[in-house]
Amino acid sequence: MIDLDALAGLRAVATYGSVVAAATATGYTPSAISQQVKRLERQTGVPLLERVGRGVMLTSHGQHLVDAGEQVLADLEQLEATLQARAGVVAGRIRLAAFSTAMRGLVAPIARSLRDAHPALTLTLREAEPWDVVDLVATGQIELGIVHRWGGVPLAVPDHVATTPLRGDVADLVVHRDDPLARRPRVTPHDLLDVDWIATPEGTICRQWLSRMYDGTGRPPRIAHVSGEFESHLAMVRAGLGVALVPRMGRAPLGDDLVAVAVADPEPIRLVDALHRRTIAASPAVQAVLAAFADVDALGQRGLRSSASRAR
Numbered sequence: 001m002i003d004l005d006a007l008a009g010l011r012a013v014a015t016y017g018s019v020v021a022a023a024t025a026t027g028y029t030p031s032a033i034s035q036q037v038k039r040l041e042r043q044t045g046v047p048l049l050e051r052v053g054r055g056v057m058l059t060s061h062g063q064h065l066v067d068a069g070e071q072v073l074a075d076l077e078q079l080e081a082t083l084q085a086r087a088g089v090v091a092g093r094i095r096l097a098a099f100s101t102a103m104r105g106l107v108a109p110i111a112r113s114l115r116d117a118h119p120a121l122t123l124t125l126r127e128a129e130p131w132d133v134v135d136l137v138a139t140g141q142i143e144l145g146i147v148h149r150w151g152g153v154p155l156a157v158p159d160h161v162a163t164t165p166l167r168g169d170v171a172d173l174v175v176h177r178d179d180p181l182a183r184r185p186r187v188t189p190h191d192l193l194d195v196d197w198i199a200t201p202e203g204t205i206c207r208q209w210l211s212r213m214y215d216g217t218g219r220p221p222r223i224a225h226v227s228g229e230f231e232s233h234l235a236m237v238r239a240g241l242g243v244a245l246v247p248r249m250g251r252a253p254l255g256d257d258l259v260a261v262a263v264a265d266p267e268p269i270r271l272v273d274a275l276h277r278r279t280i281a282a283s284p285a286v287q288a289v290l291a292a293f294a295d296v297d298a299l300g301q302r303g304l305r306s307s308a309s310r311a312r
Contacts, residue, residue, distance in 0.1 A: 002043055004076065007069045008140070009036035010048060014058050014066045015139055025141060040065070073140075074160070074279045081283040090284045091120035097128040097136050098146035101230060102272065104250030106146060106166070110292040121285055130155055130205060137161055137275045144289055145275040150209030151266065162281055164274040166293055169249040171268040172260035174237050181243070182259040189217050189265070196224035196242035198233045210245060213266060234258060 012022035013033065023030040041048050048062035058066065084091070098107050103125065111123055128136060133145035138158045148169065149155040157163055173192070175181045181191070199221070200206040214221050224242045227233055231252060233244035238257050245263070247270055254260060274293060280286050 002065075002069075003036070003039055004073065006036035006040045006043075007065070008073060009033045010040055010058075010062060011066050011069065011073070012139075013037065013049070013056070014063065018055055025139070074277075077140075077277070078279040078282075081280045081286075084284050085282040088284060089120075090118040090288045092285055093122040093124060094144055094285050094289055095124045095126075095142040096144040096146070096289070097126045097133045097142050099130055099133070099148060100127050101169075101247055101250035102146045102148070103127055105169075106249065106272070106293060106296060109296050110289070113295075114289065114292050118285075118288055121288065123289070134158075134161070134275065137277060140277070143276060143280060143283075143286060146272065147275060148205065148270045148272050150205055150212075150268065150270055152212065153205055153208045155205070157275065160278055161275050162278045164276075164290055164293075166272040166274055169247045169270040169272055171245050171247040171263070171270065173243055173263050174234060174246045174254065174258055174260055175243045176237055176240055177257055177259050178240075179243070179259075181261055184261055186262040186264050188263070189214050192221070192243070193217060193219055195222065197221050198225045198227060198236045198242045198244040199223050201226050201228055204228070206245070209268065213245075213263075213268065216265075 009022065009026070009028070009032075012026050013019055016022045016025050019030050019033050019037075022028075023033045026033070028036075037049055044061070044065065046061040047059050048065065049056045050059050096107065107125060111125070114121060114123060126142075128145075130147035130149070133142075133147050134155065134157055136142045137145040138161050146166070147155060173181065173187055181187060181195075184191070197210065199210055210221050225236055227236065230244070230246050230250075233246055234252065234254070236242065237244050238255075245268060246260075249270075249272075274290060276286055
């Protein structure tokens, strides 16, 4: 009988390209992954890995086993979720990854209530960028992921991963209170041609959106400073180093020195989605977490309306 845990280990080697990378991704040691593969080779009687230089690659037998085993592992995951649904059991472990502001604005608010409502449910959290979250969900390393995308900036999601829309997240232009823009009820990109931007790094989804926001102006945004954290953006605006486009979700209070100004044409709205594999859609644990997000969404919508009124 083929060892299913070992099959999952071989699949990780195929996905990540090496025993070491597979071990890092799955939380096992390289020795444990190697032992899993050797156990599979004994069970099947065929070589599954071969050395190529200093690395390894799957043999044709190994690739066939991984390809055929994908459906077996998916069916088993779906069977487990269906059994739990039949029993109505909210238990086990949900590994969840989210981008940083969602961790503060969406995930943290539900963690305590979930623990209180479902003592047998363990929630394990990690921060990751949206494209990494997609990969973590798609490859079975986590059960749930929270991702964002701005307007027309695409985020590819595989067919076997289901998407549940959560509440959108609006971003404001944050300026120092002494900036003339602070007295404006709203601005457009044409009003921002000569500002110094504090922006996220090149290649990030937020930076892509900032660039696209300027499409109709004929000029790119003038990037003065780069930082990956919105908290740092606020600190730099407070120091008078420029302006920043900062989402409301998970945003710290601006205090007396900063002012949020609404942006229009286009309005910067992040679309936020929860991701999970379709095979675990019936899982009561997954459904419990999604229901908790729906509850915090309702509260968040009221908060967004309140923030919008203050921004104006």
